[in-house]
Amino acid sequence: MAGSTGGIPKFNPQRRNARSGPQRLPAEGRQGDTPDWPLGPITIGEDEAWKQLWATPQAVAWERLGWTRTVARYCRIMVEAEMPFAKAPVRAEARQLEDKLGLTPKSMRMLLWEIVEDEVEGKRQESSSSVRGRIKAV
Numbered sequence: 001m002a003g004s005t006g007g008i009p010k011f012n013p014q015r016r017n018a019r020s021g022p023q024r025l026p027a028e029g030r031q032g033d034t035p036d037w038p039l040g041p042i043t044i045g046e047d048e049a050w051k052q053l054w055a056t057p058q059a060v061a062w063e064r065l066g067w068t069r070t071v072a073r074y075c076r077i078m079v080e081a082e083m084p085f086a087k088a089p090v091r092a093e094a095r096q097l098e099d100k101l102g103l104t105p106k107s108m109r110m111l112l113w114e115i116v117e118d119e120v121e122g123k124r125q126e127s128s129s130s131v132r133g134r135i136k137a138v
Contacts, residue, residue, distance in 0.1 A: 022112040023061050030059035039072045045079045057115045058102045067101070074101055 034054045042050070053059060053075055062071050074097040080086055081094035099107040108114070 024114050024116045025057035025060050027115050027117050029055045029057050035068050038069050046075055049075045049079055
C-alpha cells in the first residue's frame with residue numbers, strides 16, 4: 001500500500017467537519033429526552049439499555065449524525081449478546097457495532113471523538129493545577 005499511512009488518525013483541532021471528527025463530547029453525557037424507539041415493539045431490557053445509551057457522551061454525536069436506527073439495532077443486538085447462551089455471531093455483531101458507534105476507546109480515537117469536562121470543571125482543574133505548580137515552584 002504505497003502512500004498509505006495506516007494507523008489511527010492524528011487529532012487535529014483545526015480540521016472540523018459536522019460528519020467527521022474531531023468532536024468534543026460532554027463528559028456529563030447527552031441531555032434531554034430519549035429519542036423514540038424506531039424498531040417496533042421494544043422489550044423491557046431494550047428499553048433500559050436504550051435509555052442508558054442515549055445518556056452517554058457518544059449519544060451527542062449520534063444525534064448530530066442521525067444514527068438513531070443504528071443505535072437501536074445495536075441496542076437490540078447488545079441485549080441479545082448479553083444473554084448467557086448468546087451465539088458467537090451475535091456477540092461478534094455487538095462488538096462490531098460498538099466500534100462503529102464509538103463505544104470503545106480505540107473506536108473513539110478512530111472517529112476523532114474526545115470526551116471533555118464542561119468548561120466550568122475544566123477551568124476549576126486548570127486553576128487547581130496552576131496552584132499546585134506554584135506550590136511546587138516555591
